[in-house]
Amino acid sequence: MLVCGVLAVVFTVFSGRLIYLQINQGETFAALANQTQIFKQVIPARRGSIRDAHGEILASDMPLRRVVVDVSRFKTEPRDQVVDGKTIKVDPREQLAGIMSKALGLPVRELLKKFTPNRRYLVVKHQVSVQTADDLKKQADDLKLSGVYLEPDSTRVYPDGSLLCHVIGFTDFGGAGIQGIEKSMNNYLEGHSGYRYITRNRAGQELVQSRGLEQAAHDGCNVNLTIDIGLQNIVERELDAAVKKYAPENATAILMRPKTGEIVAMASRPYFDLNARLAAGPEQMKNRAIIDMIEPGSTFKIVTLSGVLNEHLVRPDTTVYCENGRWEYAGKLLHDAHPIGECSVHDVLVHSSNIGAAKLALQLGENRLYNYIKLLGFGERTGIDLPGEINGRVAPTRNWTKISITRIPMGQGVCVTPLQMVMAMGAVANGGRLMMPQIVHSITDDKDMPVAEFPPVVVRQAISPETVRELIPALEDVVSPRGTAKGAAVPGYGVGGKTGTAQKVSPAGGYMTGKYVVSFVGFLPTNNPELVGMVMLDNANTKPNENYGGLVAAPVFASIAGQAMRYLNIEPTMPIPPAGINPKAVVVQNSHD
Amino acid sequence: MNPNSKRQNNRLQLAALLRWVVITVFLGVAGLSYLYLKNQLFVLGTHRHSMEQELRDLIAQNSVLGNRVSNLTSFTALQRRMDDGFLKMLPITEHVVAHVHPQEFTRLAATDNSAGNHYQTVAHESNSRR
Known part of the structure; x- marks a missing residue:
């Protein structure tokens, strides 16, 4: 009876305690249990690929x-291991450190140092190849060594290495884009990781039947560029040859479709390997096509001529007196590289007369010149989908000096990016319509279904088609034996363009003696332009009397353009001279610029 | 034997017995079924887990192989192979290229054919992009 009474009291006390725990502290204990059993497992999303216009994978x-x-899951008791026919006792930690050392190339001592008791989560090595990691896990399982886990990881690979490096850009260690398309299209590329709540048993295995809330991962979208890797290869190869020949401080080349604004190739030198980006310096990483500000030199004359022709102030055959190469305005002398007397407006461009361009600008007036500079897209970002693009610098007319009106027409006192120059020439090649440059063609999801398309965008009608019709013959003549850029001629195709030779601006003010930025910007075929291109070399290492856009940059353009026409299978627009006859060899050139 | 004395027999309550047997069997089957289903749930869960793992591994392997294919067929890789002499390209010289001429040159070629014109009219499908 007494025993029964005691038992009844004990059970009553225990029951009371259980009721108390359940009611008062049930939630706390449930949370504690969940902490050790229920985990939020992240389902990583795969970052999308970057592809060229033909679907070739670039990243x-x-x-x-x-x-x-x-x-904490390592076995601690020594176990038997047969070595050379003898059974010896080994510590499981040492055994695991041994196989990990072999597979991962880490010193055993370092691994043992890291294996501190009760450490529940220790990353031994990141970014291990799938094969190596799977082999390691299998070895550990075979030896019944518990506590080894594999988690998904990834790295970004760039199959073409340095090709198109400035445009593609790269990601940081966390997988977020920090340069180029990787940065500008990061929102599309990165995807959204999913998650699921899982329950694990005491052995750490997942109890699949007890899965909780689950959200699937959404892989990143693929970004399809307008870049044609075949053309990019041509451009980079020719640019490398030019860099090898002239050893410039830097060089840039761009190819664009004038009708759509699609950039089909864009390259800068120096460059870097995307797969070895840690070794690259900041100078190598600059995409000079959009972040370098240069004084364009004579290529800028197309702006003045567009203005005066568009305003019907002159006709192409209107005569301009070019003062035989020396002209004083506002107390400052202006020179022409090759003195000429009277010449037509057409020939001002063909011979690249600074004095002629200055006189035409005076006729146009400051405000209208400034207006045409802005209309052709200078002084503002083009809107290309690449990070870091700069505006360039076009001072408002109130900040102009007395001589600005004579210097700006020849590309001094304004700063532009190579891309702005290409877009302006693109407007001329496109019937006066200024296009927005396009580098991304479309976005597709992981199943290649379209997500977004980027159709061509017309920014504005900068100049009239009539003006373009008057301007193109002059640009064609620039590339003729009479002009400054006979080296830009491509057999079989009409080429129009303009050379530029700009003295380098000194950081201390003024200009550097003997240092030039030489360039050529042109398009072809002139009757139906398919490509606009620019080649620019900064401080080319050549003889002083050969350091001109027409002699350095124009031949590089011709080489790129000729191969590009063949690559794109564009029909020649004029007869091609038979093999062995070089049309460039039979003409006499009188000016370069 | 006393004829009045009636032999007392315990009659079997078959209905009640059957009811209890059915209840017992039902409870037993239900318990075993529960156990079986619980076990199946675990087995299928493990199976699903291993299938998911296998699928993940296959996707990973597919990606690894896709990347390897991209690396081996990229422009840079082909260029490297050409430099190593593994691949060779024969340049197509200008004189073996048949050029398609626009109308005016075709007409010119037709009229000048007798004068030993170099350019011949050829049928060629244009393949220019966009």
Whole structure:
């Protein structure tokens, strides 16, 4: 009876305690239990690929593994191991360190140092290849060594290495884009990781039947560029040859379709390898096509001529007196590289007369000149989908000096990016319509279904088609034996363009003696322009009397353009001279610029 | 034997017995079914887990192989192979290229054919992009 009474009291006390715990502290204990059993498992999303216009992969995610250990799950009792026919006792930690050392190339001592007891999450190595990691896991499982886990990891690979490096850009260690398309299209590329709540048993295995809330991962979209890797290869190869020949401080080349504004190739030198980006310096990483500000030199004369022709102030055959190469305005002398007397407006461009361009600008007036500079897209970002693009610098007329009106027409006192120059020439080649440059053609999801398309955008009708019709013959003549850029001629195709030779601006003010930025910007075929291109070399290492856009940059353009026409299978617009006859060899040139 | 004495027999309550048997069997089957289903849930869960793992591995391997293919067929890789002499390209010289001429040159070629014109009219499908 007494025993029964005691038992009844004990059970009553225990029951009371259980009721108390359940009611008062039930939630706390449930949360504690969940903490050790329920985990939020992240389902990583795959970053999308970057592809060229034909679908060639330029950047993609490579799956890798992260090797993780839970030291608290390591067996501690020594176990038998047969070595050379003898059975010896080994410590499981040392055994695991041994196989990890072999597979991952890490010193055993370092691994043992890291294996501190009760350490539940230790990343042994990031970015291990799938094969190596799987082999390691299998070895550990075969030896019944618990506590080894593999987690998904990835790295970004760029199959073409340095090709198109400035445009593609790269990601940081966390996988977020920090330069180029990787940055500007990061929102599309990155995707959204999913998650699921899982329950694990005491052995750490997932109890699939007890899965909780689940959200699937959405892989990143693929970005399809307008870049044609075939053309890019041509451009980079020719640019490399030019860099080898002239050893400039830097060089840039761009190819664009004038009708759509699609950039089909864009390259800068110096450059870097995307797969070895840690070794690259800041100068190598600059995409000079959009972040370098240069004084354009004579290529800028197309702006003045567009203005005076568009305003019907002159006709192409109107005569301009070019003062035989020396002209004083506002107390400052202006020179022409090759003195001429009277010449037509057409020939002002063909011979690249500074004095002629200055006189035409005076006729146009400051405000209208400034207006045409802005209309052709200078002084503002073009809007290309690449990070870091700069505006350039076009001072408002109130800040102009007395001589600005004579210097700006020849490309001094304004700063532009190579891309702005290409877009302006593109407007001339496109019937006066200024296009927005396009580098991204479309976005598709992981199943290649369209997500977004980027149709061509007309910024504005900068000049009239009539003006273009008057301007193009002059630009064609620039590339003729009479002009400054006979080296830009491409057999079989009408080429129009303009050379530029600008003295380099000194950071201390003024201009550097003997240092030039030489360039050529042109388009072809002139009857139906398919490509606009620019080649620019900064401080080319050549003889002083050969350091001209027409002699250095124009032949590079011709070489690129000729190969590009063949690559795109564009029909020649004029007869091609038979092999062995070089049309460039039989003409006499009288000016270069 | 006393004829009045009636032999007392315990009659079997078959209905009640059957009811209890059915209830017991039902409870037993239900319990075993529950156990079986619970076990199946675990087995299928494990199976699903291993299938998911296998699928993940296959996707990873597919990506690895896709990347390897991209690396081996990229422009840079082909260029490297050409430099190593593994691949060779024969340049197509200008004199073996048949050029398509626009109307005016075709007409010119037709009229000048007797004068030993170099350019011949050829049928050629244009393949220019966009």
